Amino acid sequence: QVQLQESGPGLVKPSETLSLTCTVSGGSISSFYWSWIRQPPGKGLEWVAYSSNSGSTNYNPSLKSRVTISLDTSKNQLSLKVTFVTAADTAVYYCARGTAAVAGLAVYWGQGTPVTVSS
Amino acid sequence: EIVLTQSPATLSLSPGERATLSCRASQSIGGDLAWYQQKPGQAPRLLIFDASNRATGIPARFSGSGSGTDFTLTISTLEPEDFALYYCQQRRLWPWTFGLGTKVDIK
Numbered sequence: 001q002v003q004l005q006e007s008g009p010g011l012v013k014p015s016e017t018l019s020l021t022c023t024v025s026g027g028s029i030s031s032f033y034w035s036w037i038r039q040p041p042g043k044g045l046e047w048v049a050y051s052s053n054s055g056s057t058n059y060n061p062s063l064k065s066r067v068t069i070s071l072d073t074s075k076n077q078l079s080l081k082v083t084f085v086t087a088a089d090t091a092v093y094y095c096a097r098g099t100a101a102v103a104g105l106a107v108y109w110g111q112g113t114p115v116t117v118s119s
Numbered sequence: 120e121i122v123l124t125q126s127p128a129t130l131s132l133s134p135g136e137r138a139t140l141s142c143r144a145s146q147s148i149g150g151d152l153a154w155y156q157q158k159p160g161q162a163p164r165l166l167i168f169d170a171s172n173r174a175t176g177i178p179a180r181f182s183g184s185g186s187g188t189d190f191t192l193t194i195s196t197l198e199p200e201d202f203a204l205y206y207c208q209q210r211r212l213w214p215w216t217f218g219l220g221t222k223v224d225i226k
Contacts, residue, residue: 045163045206045217060214061120094162104210105153107174109162 002027004095004110011116012089018082018117022095022110029053029076033098035106036069036080038091048093049080050103085117121145121209123218131226138194140221142207147187151211154183154192157204157220166205167192197223 008020020036035050049069051057059067068081082089092114096106122145132138142152150170155163165174167183170190180195194201202225207218 044219045208047208047215047217058213062214102210104151104208104213104215105165105168106155106163106208107165109164112162 002097002108004097004108006093006095006110006113008093008113008115010114011118012085013119014086014117015084018080018085018089018115020080020093020095020113020115022078022080024076024078024097029071029073029078031100033100033103033105034069034071034078035096035098036078037094037096037106037109039094039112040088040091046091050098051078052103053100087117089115090117091115120214121148121212121216123207123209123216125205125207125218125221127221128219129222129224131224132197133226134197134199136197138192138197138201138223140192140194140205140223142185142190142192142218144188144190144209146212148209148211150186151209152183152185152190153208153210154181155206155208155217156201157206163206194223 003025005023012018036048049059051069066083092112094112095110097108098105124143126141152170154167157163171183182193184191204220206220
């Protein structure tokens with residue numbers, strides 16, 4: 001059974017860089033699509049970024065060029081960096097695994113890690 | 120980006136009743152629509168993909184239909200564990216987007 005576990009700093013100051021990690025167990029990080037999805041408090045879901053196993057990536061234009069997603073196959077981890085954070089980046093961040101062939105589906109989810117941007 | 124409009128915002132029903140949730144897309148998305156269920160404090164769970172295919176382990180009382188711009192999630196007979204928030208999501212055009220959700224609560 002695939003399990004995903006996010007980890008992060010919890011609290012980040014405005015204008016700093018947010019770094020999140022998702023550790024995958026019960027399966028290889030290879031051969032699937034991987035995503036980060038976030039949910040601001042009391043609000044809906046926003047697809048932040050995704051990466052294929054081949055390394056192709058795509059980012060939500062709402063975050064412009066502040067976001068980077070990467071895969072580390074040696075550690076079976078994916079990560080997300082968000083630069084120059086503001087209060088609008090406060091959210092629960094989920095990592096999710098898709099399928100091998102289809103992008104845009106979140107089949108397995110981590111439990112989420114809450115991030116608050118505040119001074 | 121494609122906007123998904125879900126209705127109603129809240130659906131108040133009793134266990135044993137039938138629930139019908141709607142999702143309308145701002146442009147045609149073919150059959151590239153999924154439905155997720157989310158309970159308080161939990162991550163969403165994939166229920167339906169490609170408009171009408173149940174994900175692994177999802178009970179048969181959940182069904183999806185529709186194509187183009189209009190989609191429906193039906194729960195044939197509500198069980199106590201089905202009272203939750205439901206989101207639709209499109210994967211036709213990046214960025215993939217979610218609707219704002221329909222809350223199914225106990226009447």
